[in-house]
Amino acid sequence: MKLRIFYKLGxxxxxxxxxxVLSLTAFAADPLKVGFVYVSPIGDAGxxxxxxxxxxEMEKRLGDxxxxxxxESVPEGGESERVIRQFATDGYGLIFTTSFxxxxxxxxxAKQFPNVVFEHATGYKTAKNVGTYxxxxxxxxxxxxxxxxxxxxxxxxxxxxxxxxxxxxxxINAFTLGxxxxxxxxxxKVIWVNSWFDPGREREAADVLIAQGADVVTHHxxxxxxxxxxxxxxxxxxGYHSDMSKYGPKSHLTAATHHWGNYYAKVAEDVxxxxxxxxxxxxxxxxxxxxxxxxxxxxxxxxxxxxxxxEMGIKDGAVHPFRGPIxxxxxxxxxxxxxxxSDEELAxxxxxxxxxxxxxxx
Amino acid sequence: xxxxxxxxxxxxxxxxxxxFAALGELVSEKSGVLNLGVEGMMIVGAVCGFAVAAESGSLxxxxxTSIVAGAGTALLFGVLTLTFQxxxxxAGLALTxxxxxxxxxxxxxxTSVALTGMAQIHIPLLSELPIVGPLLFSLDPLxxxxxxxxxxxxxxxYRTKAGLLLRAVGESPESALSLGYSVxxxxxxxxxxxGAMAGLGGAYLALVYTPLWVEAMxxxxxxxxxxxxxxxTWRPARVMIGAYLFGGVTIIQFHVQGFGVxxxxxxxxxxxxxxxxxxxVLISRDINTIRLNAPASLGKAYHPSV
Numbered sequence: 001m002k003l004r005i006f007y008k009l010g011x012x013x014x015x016x017x018x019x020x021v022l023s024l025t026a027f028a029a030d031p032l033k034v035g036f037v038y039v040s041p042i043g044d045a046g047x048x049x050x051x052x053x054x055x056x057e058m059e060k061r062l063g064d065x066x067x068x069x070x071x072e073s074v075p076e077g078g079e080s081e082r083v084i085r086q087f088a089t090d091g092y093g094l095i096f097t098t099s100f101x102x103x104x105x106x107x108x109x110a111k112q113f114p115n116v117v118f119e120h121a122t123g124y125k126t127a128k129n130v131g132t133y134x135x136x137x138x139x140x141x142x143x144x145x146x147x148x149x150x151x152x153x154x155x156x157x158x159x160x161x162x163x164x165x166x167x168x169x170x171x172i173n174a175f176t177l178g179x180x181x182x183x184x185x186x187x188x189k190v191i192w193v194n195s196w197f198d199p200g201r202e203r204e205a206a207d208v209l210i211a212q213g214a215d216v217v218t219h220h221x222x223x224x225x226x227x228x229x230x231x232x233x234x235x236x237x238x239g240y241h242s243d244m245s246k247y248g249p250k251s252h253l254t255a256a257t258h259h260w261g262n263y264y265a266k267v268a269e270d271v272x273x274x275x276x277x278x279x280x281x282x283x284x285x286x287x288x289x290x291x292x293x294x295x296x297x298x299x300x301x302x303x304x305x306x307x308x309x310x311e312m313g314i315k316d317g318a319v320h321p322f323r324g325p326i327x328x329x330x331x332x333x334x335x336x337x338x339x340x341x342s343d344e345e346l347a348x349x350x351x352x353x354x355x356x357x358x359x360x361x362x
Numbered sequence: 363x364x365x366x367x368x369x370x371x372x373x374x375x376x377x378x379x380x381x382f383a384a385l386g387e388l389v390s391e392k393s394g395v396l397n398l399g400v401e402g403m404m405i406v407g408a409v410c411g412f413a414v415a416a417e418s419g420s421l422x423x424x425x426x427t428s429i430v431a432g433a434g435t436a437l438l439f440g441v442l443t444l445t446f447q448x449x450x451x452x453a454g455l456a457l458t459x460x461x462x463x464x465x466x467x468x469x470x471x472x473t474s475v476a477l478t479g480m481a482q483i484h485i486p487l488l489s490e491l492p493i494v495g496p497l498l499f500s501l502d503p504l505x506x507x508x509x510x511x512x513x514x515x516x517x518x519x520y521r522t523k524a525g526l527l528l529r530a531v532g533e534s535p536e537s538a539l540s541l542g543y544s545v546x547x548x549x550x551x552x553x554x555x556x557g558a559m560a561g562l563g564g565a566y567l568a569l570v571y572t573p574l575w576v577e578a579m580x581x582x583x584x585x586x587x588x589x590x591x592x593x594x595t596w597r598p599a600r601v602m603i604g605a606y607l608f609g610g611v612t613i614i615q616f617h618v619q620g621f622g623v624x625x626x627x628x629x630x631x632x633x634x635x636x637x638x639x640x641x642x643v644l645i646s647r648d649i650n651t652i653r654l655n656a657p658a659s660l661g662k663a664y665h666p667s668v
Contacts, residue, residue: 203572210620
């Protein structure tokens, strides 16, 4: 009995030594270890799914120069700090934290690991070794709005939204501006569900919007329930984050989709080359971070062509969703003709454009 | 008029998962077992039902699986608390955590599947009546089933000997035992029934209401069901009122938002909870009725030897 224990211990010691030796020899051609912290399960569509697609693309492009690992469903706050620190202590050289609520934990851990590069999505705090990145989601929203504005018959659109923060408001406003750029009679009804993720509630809100006359619905929440509700009710839908046409083959007009892969690959390359610098990235359609999902075949060819044209316009700067004249809900002009909202003004947006119904909750 | 019918219809849909889960928990608690694992049983029921429906293409097979899976999860709870007399509160909480995790694992391959939900049954002639037609005679089959469950449970608890026995076990297990009944066996049945009903609530969510599977899709409905049982002072009719009230106020506050009424949405979001609690507390405020209806041995482990 005793002998067997000694034997086991001995084997373990040998194995341990071997692994140390192995890791030392491997050190020479060590790949860059890249960690990803996700706020929700990856699933098949949605915010985290798109980030994971980005991770896979980075792997594909850099091959064995990188080695990635992700941890999903990490709650924002204290728990995330533990996960981020674990990555840093495990020798990860580059860590992506992909949710707004990871901001303070990321900054905190980054202070203790000055040699590790951190990239935080959607935040506003940077440090020497912490960069931030976010996409111009609103550009996709604007284009999707154009499609919706052309397709609506009732001239009422429904928007299921999570929380009244600038990012969501930019989306609502851009969608409304897009719709009204081709169909000034349109109004957009917004229902706040006060949750990022509750399919039942999202469904209920969509049903209510449809009952109140909306014949095109979209959402800024994480599930596909709104698209499904539209499919069942026989109205149009516009997806978000991912192409959701599978959940609404007939109803899904298009979706504003996110594509992080290009950026992730670039950051990893910069870190490997030693040229990485902290920056505040805000990429959009031009850089390919935002794309419009393939349009529903029911969208007439001339509308498709017009949308493509507008997309090109955004790429070369001729079109900007927030180019004046823009009026707010009270009919006051907030952006003068020809002027364009600055990134600073976009980042702190806290008002509805004309055409959005209901009062903004504050 | 259409709007009102629409609101009422949506209310039925929103309330039904709660009806199933809360009625099941009520039966379990009436036998003296407090099972805080409703959320866990519900979500395991939801994922198993969805998986089987997706593989077999039969929604009904899915519903049956949900029932079995809910009861199976409850069996685990029963073994812990009834056979091994573990603490019911701790075991129930553990069951919820376990259920949410397990369901995520089982559901890994099903997050991308889109199902067509259950079609409504239109009862000939009656469904063409104005107002009551769409409201009562053209619903989905599980909604009819929830009405049947309510009637059957009420009848069982208050009009049958077996129901009396179940309540007796919840009030005073010692007396039931001294009359020669097996407290543990009766409690097992009540717990399994509670699990089956929670599973059915999960099936309603994943197969009828939002026919998709995503992690944590029950989003706390199991906890609301639990609270409903207490606030309804363990009475089936009040559980129904509470569930529909909760569903109804949820829908109405969305309508209020959609019409652009100037009330902060955060406040509106709390309304379903507030309204349900206030109404149920008001109709159940008599302290004697609470004492009369609360099972006296609720949550206490039962040691046959003592």
